[in-house]
Amino acid sequence: DYEKYGVYDMQDKQALFRLIQSIGASESATPPLDDRSSLDCHPIFMAPDPPKIRVIVRKRPLNRKEEERGDSDVLECDCATSTLYVNEPKQKVDLTKFTERHTFRFDDVFGEDVDNDALYCTAIQPLISTIFRRGKATCFAYGQTGSGKTYTMQPLPLRAAVDVLSVLSTPDFHGVGLHVSCYEIYGGKLFDLLNARNKLEVREDGKRRVQVVGLREVDVHDVDVLQQLVEHAAASRSTGSTGANDESSRSHSIMVFALRNGNEPKRPVVGKLTFIDLAGSERGADTYDNDKQTRLEGAEINKSLLALKECIRALDSDARHIPFRGSKLTEVLRDSFMGKAARTVMIANVSPCSSSCEHTLNTLRYADRVKADAALDAELSALMAAEDELVAAHRQHIEDSMAHVREEMALLGELDGGGAAGDVEAYAAELTGLLAEKAAAVAALQLRVTQFRRLVQTTLERHARAGSGAGQQ
Ligand SMILES: Nc1ncnc2c1ncn2[C@@H]1O[C@H](COP(=O)(O)OP(=O)(O)OP(=O)(O)O)[C@@H](O)[C@H]1O
Ligand SMILES: [Mg+2]
Numbered sequence: 001d002y003e004k005y006g007v008y009d010m011q012d013k014q015a016l017f018r019l020i021q022s023i024g025a026s027e028s029a030t031p032p033l034d035d036r037s038s039l040d041c042h043p044i045f046m047a048p049d050p051p052k053i054r055v056i057v058r059k060r061p062l063n064r065k066e067e068e069r070g071d072s073d074v075l076e077c078d079c080a081t082s083t084l085y086v087n088e089p090k091q092k093v094d095l096t097k098f099t100e101r102h103t104f105r106f107d108d109v110f111g112e113d114v115d116n117d118a119l120y121c122t123a124i125q126p127l128i129s130t131i132f133r134r135g136k137a138t139c140f141a142y143g144q145t146g147s148g149k150t151y152t153m154q155p156l157p158l159r160a161a162v163d164v165l166s167v168l169s170t171p172d173f174h175g176v177g178l179h180v181s182c183y184e185i186y187g188g189k190l191f192d193l194l195n196a197r198n199k200l201e202v203r204e205d206g207k208r209r210v211q212v213v214g215l216r217e218v219d220v221h222d223v224d225v226l227q228q229l230v231e232h233a234a235a236s237r238s239t240g241s242t243g244a245n246d247e248s249s250r251s252h253s254i255m256v257f258a259l260r261n262g263n264e265p266k267r268p269v270v271g272k273l274t275f276i277d278l279a280g281s282e283r284g285a286d287t288y289d290n291d292k293q294t295r296l297e298g299a300e301i302n303k304s305l306l307a308l309k310e311c312i313r314a315l316d317s318d319a320r321h322i323p324f325r326g327s328k329l330t331e332v333l334r335d336s337f338m339g340k341a342a343r344t345v346m347i348a349n350v351s352p353c354s355s356s357c358e359h360t361l362n363t364l365r366y367a368d369r370v371k372a373d374a375a376l377d378a379e380l381s382a383l384m385a386a387e388d389e390l391v392a393a394h395r396q397h398i399e400d401s402m403a404h405v406r407e408e409m410a411l412l413g414e415l416d417g418g419g420a421a422g423d424v425e426a427y428a429a430e431l432t433g434l435l436a437e438k439a440a441a442v443a444a445l446q447l448r449v450t451q452f453r454r455l456v457q458t459t460l461e462r463h464a465r466a467g468s469g470a471g472q473q
Pocket of ligand 1: 061
C-alpha cells in the first residue's frame with residue numbers, strides 16, 4: 001500500500017526514494033493503525049491496490065429473441081490484450097454494404113463467457129482493501145437498456161458482503177460494523193428503497209459533507225440479511241419496459257456499504273463502498289417518444305450521465321473545480337469521489353447486437369473518454385515528478401557551484417601567498433581541473449533541461465491530441 005507512504009505513482013522516483021529512506025529510519029517505530037500484521041496475510045489485503053479509475057467493458061451474449069430475428073454479433077473481445085473490436089455494418093451512398101471496424105482498449109474487456117463471479121474477483125474485490133484502509137470505493141455500471149447493467153450489479157453487493165464480513169470478523173476490526181442503505185434517484189428526487197420509498201432530502205452538513213437525510217441504514221451481520229435487502233430494494237425500484245428489456249430500470253439505484261466505528265448513534269464512517277446501477281444511457285436520446293413522463297425521465301437521466309462524465313474527467317485531470325452540482329447523482333456521489341484514497345471502477349455494459357451498434361459505440365466512447373484521461377493523468381504526474389527532479393538537480397548544482405567558487409578563491413589565496421614559477425604551474429593545473437569540473441556539471445544540467453523540455457513537449461502534444469477527441473479509431 002504505497003499511497004499510505006506518500007507514493008501515488010510508481011514512476012515517482014523521489015517519493016519512492018523517500019519511502020526507502022523512511023523504512024530505514026522507522027524500523028523501530030510502531031506500524032500505522034491500518035497496517036496490522038495479521039491483515040497483511042489476509043487474502044483480500046494481498047490483492048494489488050486498484051488504480052484511481054479502472055474502466056472495464058462487459059459484453060453480454062445474444063439472447064434467443066435476438067438470434068431468432070437474425071441479429072448478428074458485432075463485437076469481438078480479445079481479453080488477453082483488453083481490446084474490443086466493433087464491426088459496424090454500414091452502407092455507402094450507392095447502397096453497397098461494408099463493415100467499419102472500430103478498436104477500443106480498456107483496463108479489462110470481459111466477453112460473454114465471463115461470469116459474475118469472475119468479474120467480481122477481478123474488478124471489485126480489490127476495492128475491499130481500499131475501504132478497510134479508510135478509503136471510498138465506487139463501482140458503477142453504464143450502458144444502454146438491456147445491456148446487462150442490473151444483471152452485472154445486482155450480485156456484486158452479495159459477493160462483497162461475504163468479503164467485508166470476513167474481514168470484520170478479525171480482531172483488528174472489533175467495534176466496526178457494516179451498515180447498508182439503498183436508494184434510487186428518479187426524476188431528480190431520492191427515494192429510500194429499504195423504507196417504503198420514503199422521499200429523501202440531500203443536505204450539506206457544517207463540514208460541507210453531503211448527507212442524505214432520513215435514509216434508513218440496516219446493520220448487516222450476515223449475508224442472508226443482505227440477500228433480503230437486495231431483493232427488497234430491487235422490488236421497490238421504479239421499472240418499466242423497453243423494447244430491449246421487459247424489466248427496465250428507470251432510475252439510478254445506489255447501494256451503500258458504510259463501515260462505521262464505535263457505538264454512539266452518529267458513528268463515524270471509516271470506509272465506504274458504493275454500487276450504482278445507472279438508468280439506461282439511451283434514455284436521454286429518446287426525444288421522439290410522445291410520452292411526456294418518459295421524455296422528462298430521459299432529460300433528467302441525460303443530464304446526470306453527462307454530469308457524471310464531467311466529474312470523472314475533472315477528477316482525473318485533478319481540476320480545481322469539479323462540477324458536482326450538475327445533477328443530484330453527482331451531488332450525492334461527491335464525498336465518494338473526493339480524496340486521495342477514492343477508487344472508482346466503471347463497468348461499461350454492451351449488447352452484441354448489430355441493431356444496437358450505435359448505442360454500443362456511444363457507450364464505448366463515453367468509457368473511452370474516462371480511460372483516455374486516466375492515461376493522461378499518469379503522464380502528467382510523471383511530468384511533475386520530472387520537474388521536481390530537475391529543480392532538485394538545479395539546487396544541487398548551485399550548491400556545487402558555490403563550493404567551486406570557494407575552492408577557486410582558496411586557490412587564488414594560495415597563489416597570492418606564494419609566487420614561485422612552480423606554484424604558478426600547479427595553480428594553472430588545478431584551475432584547469434576545477435574549470436573542467438564546472439563545465440561537466442553545467443553540461444550535465446543542460447542535458448537534464450533538454451530531456452525535461454522534450455518530455456514537456458511530448459506530453460503537451462499528447463494532451464492536445466486527447467483534447468481534440470481522438471480517443472477512438
Ligand atoms: N452477461 C449476461 N449473461 C446472460 N444474460 C444476461 C447478461 N447480461 C444481461 N443478461 C440478460 O439480459 C437482460 C437485460 O439485462 P439487464 O436487465 O441487466 O439490463 P439493463 O442494462 O439493466 O437494462 P435497463 O437499462 O433497461 O435497466 C436480462 O434478462 C438479463 O438476464
Ligand atoms: Mg437495469
